[in-house]
Amino acid sequence: MISIRIDDDTVTAGEFVTGRIFWSAEGDRRPRRIIASAVWETAGQGNKVRGVGRAMEYEPREAEATFSFRLLIPHEGPITFKGELVAVVWKLKVRVEQPGFDEFEESEFRVGARSTLGRRPRRSPG
Amino acid sequence: MSYKLHRGSVLPHVAVQQTAQGTLVHALRPTSSEVTELVLYAIAFLMFLGAALATKGGIAAQLFRALNAGGVLLGFLGMLSHYLRRRRLFKGTLLVRPWPIRLGGDVTLKYRAMLKKSAPVSSLAAKLQCAEDVTIGRGKYQENKSGALFELDLQCSKHERRVVEEEWTFAIPPTLPPSFEVPCNAVRWRLTTVLTTSGVDIPADFTLLVIPEVAE
Numbered sequence: 502m503i504s505i506r507i508d509d510d511t512v513t514a515g516e517f518v519t520g521r522i523f524w525s526a527e528g529d530r531r532p533r534r535i536i537a538s539a540v541w542e543t544a545g546q547g548n549k550v551r552g553v554g555r556a557m558e559y560e561p562r563e564a565e566a567t568f569s570f571r572l573l574i575p576h577e578g579p580i581t582f583k584g585e586l587v588a589v590v591w592k593l594k595v596r597v598e599q600p601g602f603d604e605f606e607e608s609e610f611r612v613g614a615r616s617t618l619g620r621r622p623r624r625s626p627g
Numbered sequence: 628m629s630y631k632l633h634r635g636s637v638l639p640h641v642a643v644q645q646t647a648q649g650t651l652v653h654a655l656r657p658t659s660s661e662v663t664e665l666v667l668y669a670i671a672f673l674m675f676l677g678a679a680l681a682t683k684g685g686i687a688a689q690l691f692r693a694l695n696a697g698g699v700l701l702g703f704l705g706m707l708s709h710y711l712r713r714r715r716l717f718k719g720t721l722l723v724r725p726w727p728i729r730l731g732g733d734v735t736l737k738y739r740a741m742l743k744k745s746a747p748v749s750s751l752a753a754k755l756q757c758a759e760d761v762t763i764g765r766g767k768y769q770e771n772k773s774g775a776l777f778e779l780d781l782q783c784s785k786h787e788r789r790v791v792e793e794e795w796t797f798a799i800p801p802t803l804p805p806s807f808e809v810p811c812n813a814v815r816w817r818l819t820t821v822l823t824t825s826g827v828d829i830p831a832d833f834t835l836l837v838i839p840e841v842a843e
Contacts, residue, residue: 514839514840541637542630543809543811543812545759545761545812546761546763546772547761547762547763547772547811547812548631548761548762548763548764548765548810548811548812549629549630549631550630550631550632550633550809550810550811550812551630551631551632551633552632552633552634552637552809553632575637576839577636577637577638577838577839578637578638578805578807578839579637579805579807579839580804580805580839582804582814584759584774584776584804584814585759585774585776586759586760586761586772586773586774587759587761587804587807587812587813587814589807614730614801614805614839614840614841615839615840615841616840616841616843617729617840617841617842617843
């Protein structure tokens, strides 16, 4: 079982998305590694495209594990937005690589435009 | 659902020239792919024309082949006229301050254009546009769609001149998305202008770069 907790579900481009991931083994399968990645995806009418902001991996030694993540969102974005034809969403994706089927979990968060003054700006469109 | 993985920047690459007054952007010129497309259309027309001139088959078959050749000829002439109109632009530049452009920030554009042989320009129309462009499907089911998220008509003086110079200052709305360009999905900021000379419209378009930063 995987559970994701994101500290702040709205971050700005150039900031870190932080949080914790809880994982517990089902049965006696031991995962090789757990990968957490901040991923953007297009969600509009066009053919689907995705990109990976940053990713990190963790090697659990017990049947349960909790670990923190801190992933940088690129300065150039993209930011979360929803237009008529193009939309972009950001997700924190977790993949547990283990014998047999891998386990997956994901949680959405928003990325807004950064401010020239370094303050948190207004929310991004959409 | 299959996703294509994109690596690298999501901002468009805009070729610019830095000057003491600001950043100079040049008007988009006809690309080599447009010229290739034009040549392919010309070859296709010649092939259809050859087929139409063949005496094989009845009148209905010959008429059908002639209609096909006529359709390809119309397509070719349309593309050729668009290409020749764009070629009439001798020089088109845009001085942008600041660069890159920030959401919610003020922008000053200094436009300067001249046609070949110094032909007089009777009117200019200019528009700032934030447009979405997508490609849907693949192969013969592929379809391209475009839509404008934002358009701003810019004021232009009406008198006839050989060198067109205009200056505009406006604010970029902070609620709009910044530039975004990945395969099959794009949000493009551009300035589109149309110069009219002797009743012929000559387009000159410029790509602008808007970054995900809000000016405060």
